[in-house]
Amino acid sequence: MSDLAPPARFSRPGPGGFLGYVAVLLLVLWAMEGAGWSVERLVASPPKLADFFARAWPPSTHNLDRLAWKMVETLQIAVAGAAIGIVLSVPVALLAARGVLVGRGVNWAVRTLLGFIRAVPDLAWALVFFVAVGLGPFAGMLAIVIDTIGYCGRFFADDMENTDPGPAEALGATGARRLDIAACATIPAALPAFVSTSLFGLEKAVRSSTILGLVGAGGIGIELKVGFDLFDYPTALTVILMIAVVVIGVEQIGALLRQKIMGPGR
Amino acid sequence: MALDHAVPRLAATASDLQARGLAKRFGTAAPVFSGLDFSIRQGDCVALVGANGTGKSTLLRCCLGLIAPDAGQVSLLGEDIARIAGPARRALRARTGLVGQKHNLVPRLSVLSNVIHGLLGQSSGPRYWVQGLAPEPARRAALASLEKVGLAHLALRRADQLSGGQSQRVAIARALVGKPRFLVADEPCASLDPQAGEEVMALFMSLVKREGVTVLFTSHNVQHALSYGDRILGLQGGRIAIDAAARDVTPQTMAALYV
Numbered sequence: 393m394s395d396l397a398p399p400a401r402f403s404r405p406g407p408g409g410f411l412g413y414v415a416v417l418l419l420v421l422w423a424m425e426g427a428g429w430s431v432e433r434l435v436a437s438p439p440k441l442a443d444f445f446a447r448a449w450p451p452s453t454h455n456l457d458r459l460a461w462k463m464v465e466t467l468q469i470a471v472a473g474a475a476i477g478i479v480l481s482v483p484v485a486l487l488a489a490r491g492v493l494v495g496r497g498v499n500w501a502v503r504t505l506l507g508f509i510r511a512v513p514d515l516a517w518a519l520v521f522f523v524a525v526g527l528g529p530f531a532g533m534l535a536i537v538i539d540t541i542g543y544c545g546r547f548f549a550d551d552m553e554n555t556d557p558g559p560a561e562a563l564g565a566t567g568a569r570r571l572d573i574a575a576c577a578t579i580p581a582a583l584p585a586f587v588s589t590s591l592f593g594l595e596k597a598v599r600s601s602t603i604l605g606l607v608g609a610g611g612i613g614i615e616l617k618v619g620f621d622l623f624d625y626p627t628a629l630t631v632i633l634m635i636a637v638v639v640i641g642v643e644q645i646g647a648l649l650r651q652k653i654m655g656p657g658r
Numbered sequence: 659m660a661l662d663h664a665v666p667r668l669a670a671t672a673s674d675l676q677a678r679g680l681a682k683r684f685g686t687a688a689p690v691f692s693g694l695d696f697s698i699r700q701g702d703c704v705a706l707v708g709a710n711g712t713g714k715s716t717l718l719r720c721c722l723g724l725i726a727p728d729a730g731q732v733s734l735l736g737e738d739i740a741r742i743a744g745p746a747r748r749a750l751r752a753r754t755g756l757v758g759q760k761h762n763l764v765p766r767l768s769v770l771s772n773v774i775h776g777l778l779g780q781s782s783g784p785r786y787w788v789q790g791l792a793p794e795p796a797r798r799a800a801l802a803s804l805e806k807v808g809l810a811h812l813a814l815r816r817a818d819q820l821s822g823g824q825s826q827r828v829a830i831a832r833a834l835v836g837k838p839r840f841l842v843a844d845e846p847c848a849s850l851d852p853q854a855g856e857e858v859m860a861l862f863m864s865l866v867k868r869e870g871v872t873v874l875f876t877s878h879n880v881q882h883a884l885s886y887g888d889r890i891l892g893l894q895g896g897r898i899a900i901d902a903a904a905r906d907v908t909p910q911t912m913a914a915l916y917v
Contacts, residue, residue: 558762562829565722566836567751567779575787576775580766 444625451633452626459615459627463634465529466601466611473533474597477540478590482579484541485548492552492578493570503549509542514600518609529610536597536604544593551585552578587653591646598642602635673697673733674840674872675721680730682716690716691896694730698889700839703866703873705887705904707880709916712893714876718842721874722754723747735840752779755833757843757862761825765818769809769828772817773800776832789813803835804828806865823854830862834869841866843875847882855879859886880912 405413486493488502517535525531552574559577568576579586605613612631619628681692690713698704706714719725721732723739732739737750755776763772770789774796778786785791789800804810807827812820820828826846833841846862847855859879863886866873877883883890883904890907892900892915899915900907 556760556762558758558760559764561724562756562758562762562832563775563778565724565751565754565756565842566776566833566838567748567754568775569748569778569782572775572778572782572786575784576767576771576778577764580764583766 445629448625448629450626451630452624453630455627456630459612459630459634462605462612462615463638466605466613467598467638469529469532469536469604469611470594470597470601473536473601474540474590474594476533477537477597478544478593480537481541481544481548481593482586484545485552486574488545488549489552489578490549492574503546506542506546506549509538510546514539515603515607518604518607522607522609527608532601532604532609532611535609536601539600540593540597543596544589547589547592548582548586551582551589554585555581584653588650591650595639595643595646599639602639674700674702674735675874676731676733677721678731678733680717680720680727680732682713682720682725682727689728689896691893692729694898696891696898696901698872698874700872701870702888703863703875703886704889704891705883706874706876706891706893707878707883707900707912707915708893713896714893715844717893718756718844718874718876722751722756722842724756748779752836753839755836755838755841757826757829757833757841757846759845759848761822761829761849763817763820763825763828763832765816767817768814769804769817769820770797770800770813772828773803773832773835776800776803776835780836800831800835803831806834807831807861821854822850823858826850826854826858827861830858830865834865834871837869838871840872841874843873845876845878847877847879880909883912884909 484502484506487498488506490496490499514535517538518532521531521534521538525534555578559581560573563573563577601611601613603611603613603616605611605615606617608614612635616628616631616635619625619631675698677694677696680694681689683689683692690711694717706717708714716725720727721734723732723734726740735750735753737746739747739750742750763769764775768789771787771792774786774789774792777796777799781793781796785793786796789797792800801810801813804813807830809824809827809831812824817825817828826849830846843862847859850858859882863873875887884907887904890900890902890904890912891898892912894915900911
């Protein structure tokens with residue numbers, strides 16, 4: 393055994409680090425204050441929650457057929473919106489990825505546009521398309537399309553930037569055009585990551601589509617709103633349970649597919 | 659077999675590659691190399707040797723115009739590569755090839771598709787992206803190139819299911835399918851075990867010599883450099899320390915480069 397004294401387990405933060413910790417703590421306290429943090433209301437909430445669950449239990453089975461069809465419509469909105477969004481994300485990502493197809497100026501402009509798309513919540517996009525195409529699931533689907541482009545477009549671009557540059561360089565040395573290099577080297581190398589990102593996009597679309605109905609953009613969300621508005625808590629609980637089952641189911645299927653495509657631990 | 663869409667050839671010159679006053683540095687670090695002058699005659703096979711960090715790979719990439727030197731001039735196949743761009747640069751590159759230390763194949767595609775990609779400098783478009791869409795002459799040319807490296811029977815196997823030696827052979831087939839006049843090989847055997855490395859190097863050199871391709875290759879294997887190179891270029895301290903015919907260079911002289 394060595395006679396050397398072991399080093400200190402933890403290092404003391406310097407003045408800058410200490411000030412950083414204090415600043416983060418103050419920021420969180422300021423945010424909680426702005427969010428109306430109240431210990432009294434938190435302590436008083438369990439009886440009210442218990443009252444809600446007592447009135448909601450057992451979940452209603454009266455309108456199961458109608459709710460099931462609404463859930464199918466929800467999934468249709470999610471699948472159609474995600475599929476179209478994923479396909480459109482590929483060319484957008486090619487323009488956003490640095491060093492793949494176009495110059496830095498276009499990369500920056502497209503990435504800024506994608507940032508704007510992501511910054512606007514899906515419910516706000518649904519309201520915009522509600523104005524453009526009217527009430528119903530079509531507005532919801534368009535909201536999912538644009539939301540998926542914002543998400544997949546950015547991550548597809550990151551996936552392409554992170555591929556091994558070797559094959560692209562080898563093709564570049566033979567005089568291949570940038571589009572050929574992207575199609576033959578960059579996209580095939582990024583394909584497993586594309587599939588994984590697309591599955592996350594689909595899961596996100598399913599979660600989003602369940603609440604789009606709150607603003608009249610189709611799907612089961614409207615049933616949730618009506619349930620609460622009419623104090624029909626058993627129906628509201630049924631809707632919540634259906635959403636949970638479908639979202640968890642889609643996530644599980646997505647995780648299985650990802651593992652199959654990417655391999656364990658990746 | 660020859661493709662029916664032949665590449666226009668530039669006028670032959672005495673030297674396929676001429677470098678004058680080449681210098682390159684990265685950031686604020688000391689120059690990787692500076693003031694390099696050398697030329698490579700048509701049909702020559704030149705071994706570029708030197709210790710790690712002497713800039714061999716950087717120099718190769720400068721010679722192909724893949725990275726720009728900070729100073730100096732490179733004339734490749736009679737063209738000043740800094741002065742040409744767009745289609746002219748692609749036409750020039752269609753007559754060159756690069757075999758890397760890593761095989762740099764596209765792992766998810768078939769061996770045949772990877773070799774067909776070697777024709778992209780001459781024939782662009784979706785028909786050359788995968789072998790299933792490729793025109794028949796391109797498929798036949800790629801298969802003939804695979805046959806030369808002894809792997810025609812693996813044409814439809816996925817590239818990520820090959821051994822290291824097989825992958826490097828496919829990379830050689832891809833580099834040769836477009837019938838380049840100038841080929842750069844950056845330590846083509848570095849990722850292979852000694853026996854596979856020996857086989858791949860022997861095959862590579864026999865093919866390029868048979869087809870009259872001018873070659874500039876790097877190697878840490880002194881025997882490879884002396885056996886396969888007609889000429890040795892040795893880099894040391896950012897300068898050319900050896901520029902001599904291989905027969906005039908001893909292993910001891912080579913060893914001094916690595917001190």
